[in-house]
Amino acid sequence: MINYNGRTFASVQTTENGEVNSNTIFRYYQEGSVVWADYAGGGIARGHLIAAVNQQGELDMRYHHVNDKGEIMTGQCYSRPVILPSGKLQLHEEWQWTCRDFSRGHSIIEEQ
Template identity: 45%
Template sequence: MSNSVNGEVSDSTIFHYHQENEIIWAEYCGGDIHKGFLIGKMINQTLEFTYQHLNQSLEIMTGKCKTHIELNEEDKIELHEKWEWTCKDFSKGKSILIEV
């Protein structure tokens, strides 16, 4: 897992993804994230979604993300994300999430 310095997701954050046809959603928590949710859609090998979570300081954080899906050398799913906060400083970042 890797993340930009302005992100709140870490190696301790666990995502539980779900899919129904092109609709995707997930719950996530751990590390700096107290409780989070995302919802969006899949187009080919790309996910587009919005997310919101409460961090450990109980701040409401929101954002949007475009994610490209890849398989790594170990046949694990990797999510290569480009995201942007839609709150606070509206900064952007990149993350890579790896299937456990």
């Protein structure tokens, strides 16, 4: 199983309806099958996520953040890890807002 504890990620790709960008930094932690992260930057004042990880390292998560407009945003996300030739991780994410317009999108974040 992949251990996410202590890993740092940044966004490398997202759909237009997403709010993160390359200046958004995610700091991941893990205890057993529970993963969580803090994130901020690139239009995000402060955010958090909580996830359950399976044996393949896939994450089923829920997230919330306050954006730079002062809006509270919430969503759900399914992340699939890809191990790069360098040994670093990319997370390929399919997500949906659970607020505002309930639109869907996809993103890729990469270990720094």
